[in-house]
Amino acid sequence: MLCCAGDNERWKRLSEYTPGSTRKLQGHEYSRVCVQLFGMTGHGKSSLINSCLCVAKDIEYRNVANSGMSNKPITMMRNEFKINNAVYIYDNRGISKLTEEELFEISAQFCQLRTTGEVNWDDRYRINNEVLRKILQIQPEIIVPVFVYSAGCPLTQTIEQLDPFFREAYNMTDLFPIIVLTKCKQINTEELEYKFRQLGVNHVVRIENYTTTNNQRNPEIDTNILKFLNLCLDEADQGINLKLEKKYHQELLYKIVRLNTLITEAKERKLKQLQEEESSNQSSCIII
Structure with missing residues (x-):
């Protein structure tokens, strides 16, 4: 591996990672982490996957995710x-218009109701036996949402229009998406990053991906990819911790409700006992 300061540690952490291990979390059921990539068509999701696989596995660059030419909508599948x-x-189908159908499909993918394969926006899931069976078959896994955006894209109202997606991602995963800005060379991304943070985003990272025309490994790209993957691990364990806290709070609420029920029942028994004693005393007085 092309090593910079800290890269060996990051790579070792990634290769040895199990869900919850970065925070030493125990008592959870999560067996794997699913990094879900979303983004507008042609903004570099597939290139990011190729780069991650190259660096994580420490191999030569390969176009495994079928990355295409810039601004060409290649990914019509969920891989x-x-x-x-x-x-x-996961390389999800590129977002185009953020219609109701697209948001519904995105939610289905966040829930892992979608298997891999071709994605058709109008093929909507409904609450039926098929959906219920899929939910029962889902393995315990933690979802890390990631949104890929090309910094070379003209800065328009598109960012604000992404608000429904960001809210849906948070509602489904308890995490705001990590923003990966691609094609950032010689571009000032300060205003772009500010707009994303206005939507609630906590993490914005800049990455120049390996591509079919720029496929020679170099330390700078390796380091940025490893930092991104380690950030995904941090977010995954943050998500697990939040879910454990929710579970703890639910259990605490159950205990409080149960304790309140026991106290109420004790009061009712005491009141009944006093009423019986009073009734008994009144009966004794009448006999005398």
Whole structure:
């Protein structure tokens, strides 16, 4: 591996990672992490996957995710790629208009109701036996949402129009998407990053991907890819921790409700006992 300061540690952490291990979290059921990539068509999702696989596996660049030419909508499928035994990355179909159908489809993918294969926006899931069966078959896994955006794209109202997607991502995963800005060379991204943070985003990272025309490994790209993947691990464990806290709070609420029920029942028994004693005393007085 092309090593910079800290890269060996980041690579080792990635290769040895299991869900919850970065925070030493225990008592959870999550067996794998799914990094879900979304983005407008042609903004570099497939290139990011190729770069991640290249660096994580420490191999020569390969166009595994079928990255195409800039601004060409290549990904019409939902594809899964294995980083290691615990971490998988998904290349989802590119977003175009953020219609109701697209948002519904995105939600289905966040819930892992979609298997890999061709994605048709109008093929909407409904609450039926098929959906219920899929939900029951889903393995315990934590979802890390990632939104890929080309910094070379003209800065328009598109960012604000992404608000429904960001809110849906947070509602479904308890995490705001990590923003990956691609094609950033010689571009000032300060205003772009500010607009994303206005939508609630906590993490914005800049990455120059390896491509079919720029496929020679170099330390700078390796380091940025490793930082991104380690950030995904941090977010995954943050998500697990939040879900454990929710579970703890639910259990605490159950205990409080149960305790309140026991206190109420005790009061009712005491009141009944006092009423019986009073009734008994009144009966004794009458007999005398």
